Amino acid sequence: MSDYETLLIERHDAVTLVRLNRPQALNALNTQTLTDLIAAFAAYDADPEQRCLVLTGSDKAFAAGADIKEMEAQGFAEMYAANFFAGWEQVTRTRKPWIAAVSGFALGGGCEVAMMADFIIAADSAKFGQPEIKLGVTPGMGGSQRLAHAIGKAKAMEMCLTGRMMGADEAERAGLVARVVPMADLIAEALKTATAIAAMAPLATIANKEMVNAAFDLPLAQGIAFERRLFHGMFGTQDQKEGMAAFVAKRTAEWTGR
Ligand code: CO8
Numbered sequence: 001m002s003d004y005e006t007l008l009i010e011r012h013d014a015v016t017l018v019r020l021n022r023p024q025a026l027n028a029l030n031t032q033t034l035t036d037l038i039a040a041f042a043a044y045d046a047d048p049e050q051r052c053l054v055l056t057g058s059d060k061a062f063a064a065g066a067d068i069k070e071m072e073a074q075g076f077a078e079m080y081a082a083n084f085f086a087g088w089e090q091v092t093r094t095r096k097p098w099i100a101a102v103s104g105f106a107l108g109g110g111c112e113v114a115m116m117a118d119f120i121i122a123a124d125s126a127k128f129g130q131p132e133i134k135l136g137v138t139p140g141m142g143g144s145q146r147l148a149h150a151i152g153k154a155k156a157m158e159m160c161l162t163g164r165m166m167g168a169d170e171a172e173r174a175g176l177v178a179r180v181v182p183m184a185d186l187i188a189e190a191l192k193t194a195t196a197i198a199a200m201a202p203l204a205t206i207a208n209k210e211m212v213n214a215a216f217d218l219p220l221a222q223g224i225a226f227e228r229r230l231f232h233g234m235f236g237t238q239d240q241k242e243g244m245a246a247f248v249a250k251r252t253a254e255w256t257g258r
Contacts, residue, residue, distance in 0.1 A: 099194055120177040123186040130147060132163070
């Protein structure tokens with residue numbers, strides 16, 4: 001049973017596993033999926049028991065894009081008035097960490113959502129692409145920007161202009177994904193990584209995420225100053241005292257998130 005029409009949710013101790021579940025449309029992302037994901041991510045962010053989230057699809061498709069059938073008949077006025085799909089920005093504002101575990105197609109909006117994650121773990125079956133050009137449009141959920149940041153202009157431009165798909169090994173070499181694993185191991189590996197992250201000091205986790213993300217928004221000098229201030233701030237937490245005392249005493253730290 002799930003509270004969501006388009007998602008399946010499992011709890012694995014402190015890790016939330018969210019599966020996109022529109023198999024009839026290769027997990028194409030429609031308005032309902034966005035509504036469901038905004039709610040699921042907000043619930044995760046607000047739950048102190050949950051420390052990491054994994055978003056995945058099926059073996060065949062992480063998500064084959066925004067739902068073309070939903071968009072087909074739309075005009076500019078409707079898209080603009082509704083600020084269509086601007087809600088994805090709420091997903092990117094999730095403060096706690098989340099991983100995209102990608103098998104099969106991650107195309108268009110699917111690739112864009114995977115790139116919203118803190119990092120991607122890919123199955124060897126993963127195929128990434130921005131094929132919007134073949135539909136007479138462009139990426140619209142950050143793909144042109146995040147792809148260029150992730151893999152540089154040459155490959156990002158080639159992918160956007162040709163719509164070609166990039167396999168998992170090339171994606172790893174290009175820096176789009178953190179790691180490639182056999183398809184059969186994808187969920188286990190993603191949960192293992194998420195469980196390791198979930199065991200870290202909660203405030204330091206959020207601070208690390210914030211500062212790595214700052215590298216994409218701030219000039220270097222400001223990013224370094226931001227990092228140093230957050231680092232100083234960590235010395236106001238109980239977890240800094242606990243983490244360093246545990247190291248010195250050669251015992252395992254017990255985090256309080258304070
Ligand atoms: N939207 C809607 N339905 C889809 C989509 C999609 N993106 N992708 C697949 N489906 C449906 C198919 O129509 C088909 O439905 P049916 O059985 O009713 O005919 C079912 O899923 C299975 O698909 P296929 O039969 O095509 O499966 P294949 O294995 O033959 O092919 C492919 C798989 C190659 C992935 C193929 O389905 C495909 O090319 N899909 C479209 C990929 C694409 O172009 N994606 C980009 C979409 S545009 C986009 O994402 C823009 C994002 C920005 C929006 C933000 C606005 C602000």
